[in-house]
Amino acid sequence: MKEKMKKESNILKLSLILSAIFVIVELAMAIIGKSQAMLVDCVFGIADLVIMVIISVLLPLIYKPVTEKRPYGYSQVESIFIIVKGISIGIITIFLIMDNIEIILNGGSKLNASWLVICQVILEAFNIISYAYLKNKSKKVNTPVISVDLIEWKIGMVTTLGMFTAFLMQFILEYTRFSFIAPYIDSVFAIVISVIMLQEPIKMVIEAFKSLILFAPEKDTLEEIKKIVKAKIRKYPYDVTFYDVVRTGRKIWIELYIKSYNSNINLKELKEAKKEVEEKLKEEFEEIYVEFTPEI
Numbered sequence: 001m002k003e004k005m006k007k008e009s010n011i012l013k014l015s016l017i018l019s020a021i022f023v024i025v026e027l028a029m030a031i032i033g034k035s036q037a038m039l040v041d042c043v044f045g046i047a048d049l050v051i052m053v054i055i056s057v058l059l060p061l062i063y064k065p066v067t068e069k070r071p072y073g074y075s076q077v078e079s080i081f082i083i084v085k086g087i088s089i090g091i092i093t094i095f096l097i098m099d100n101i102e103i104i105l106n107g108g109s110k111l112n113a114s115w116l117v118i119c120q121v122i123l124e125a126f127n128i129i130s131y132a133y134l135k136n137k138s139k140k141v142n143t144p145v146i147s148v149d150l151i152e153w154k155i156g157m158v159t160t161l162g163m164f165t166a167f168l169m170q171f172i173l174e175y176t177r178f179s180f181i182a183p184y185i186d187s188v189f190a191i192v193i194s195v196i197m198l199q200e201p202i203k204m205v206i207e208a209f210k211s212l213i214l215f216a217p218e219k220d221t222l223e224e225i226k227k228i229v230k231a232k233i234r235k236y237p238y239d240v241t242f243y244d245v246v247r248t249g250r251k252i253w254i255e256l257y258i259k260s261y262n263s264n265i266n267l268k269e270l271k272e273a274k275k276e277v278e279e280k281l282k283e284e285f286e287e288i289y290v291e292f293t294p295e296i
Contacts, residue, residue, distance in 0.1 A: 005059065007141045011134065012056045015149050018130045019049055022123065022156075029119040033112050036103060037163050037190040038119075040096050041156075044197065047092055048152060051085040055145055079208040079248065082148070086205035093194045093201070100187040100194075108183025113171035120164035127157045148204075155200065159193055210247075221247070224284060225254060232277045236269060237261045241295060251287045259295045270294070 023045035030038035058077055103109055131153040138146045166189040173182045207218075222245055229240060237260060244255040256277075258270070270292055278290040 008143055008146060009056065009059055011138050011141060011146060012052060012059070012149070014137065015130075015134055015153075016049065016052050016056065018134070019045060019052065022126055022130070023049060025126075026119075026123060029116070029123075033116045033119065034109060035111055035116055035163075035167075036100050036109065036187050037166065037193060038116070040100075040190045040193055041159055041163070043092055043096060044089060045156075047085070047089050051081060051088075052149070055081055059145075082208035083205050086201035086208065089201040090198060090205070093198045097191050097194045100190045103187045104184055109186055110183055111167075111170065111186055113167050113174060113182070116167040117164060117171055120160055120167060124157065124160045124164060127153065127160055131157060155197070159197075162193065163189065221252075221285075225252075225281065228280050228284065229256065229277055232280055233273055236273045238270070238273065251289070252285055253289045253291075254281070255291045255293055257293050257295055265294045 023042055026038055026045065027042045029035075030042055058081070131150065134153065135150055138150065166185055170182045170185040173179055173185070222243070225245060226243060229243075233240060238258045239261065240256050241259045242257040244257070246253045258265075274290060274292045278288070281288050281290060
């Protein structure tokens with residue numbers, strides 16, 4: 001467990017350094033090019049950096065073992081900070097949309113489109129290299145924090161590609177009879193980015209909130225658990241009558257209510273069945289706890 005925590009911590013620190021470099025370079029480029037779309041992306045990047053620093057500091061808590069005093073450990077710490085992150089990004093996004101609407105109403109903004117096109121090519125190359133390197137490093141460390149971080153790098157690649165397209169379009173339009181549209185493209189695209197990205201923090205908060213109040217995991221996860229359990233318990237004279245599955249943070253608790261075909265419970269046999277089910281589930285879900293409860 002300590003080895004896994006160390007690997008996750010190292011990957012987060014590396015991602016944090018790469019993200020900081022990206023945000024600093026993008027912010028400088030955004031200020032020079034006077035681009036609202038790039039500033040929107042920078043704000044998302046800065047908010048993400050702050051949350052990543054907090055999670056990195058609190059990571060040892062997430063790995064603390066379950067105790068009688070804390071039956072769910074500190075798993076919910078992860079959910080709390082995902083909620084904080086989602087809400088903060090959502091609020092920032094709404095304010096950015098309002099700012100850009102005001103810019104459009106005031107006649108748009110004049111940009112150095114050719115400079116911004118070159119900037120996006122540089123940033124996209126940085127994004128792709130960073131994502132590929134982090135994905136390779138995290139192959140054996142599949143945790144919610146790492147997964148969310150990789151998704152954000154992928155979103156960054158798509159966003160940068162979109163901005164490249166917008167700035168290229170603006171550069172082309174400046175030399176056509178539609179040049180009057182050019183000043184509005186940056187702010188329009190900033191609003192589009194904000195609206196699209198707003199879905200991510202909303203989804204993030206909903207999922208983390210479910211985890212915080214001990215809801216069942218998403219449908220796909222639940223179906224996969226049932227599939228594995230049924231396959232492993234088939235050779236034993238037992239049937240699962242009810243699945244009590246709870247997720248909080250990265251941990252999953254499963255209580256299986258067992259009914260015997262012949263009304264007899266062989267404890268040794270039941271222990272073997274539990275071991276097989278648990279081992280198979282841990283191949284798919286790293287931090288999982290399984291209990292068998294015979295029906296009386």
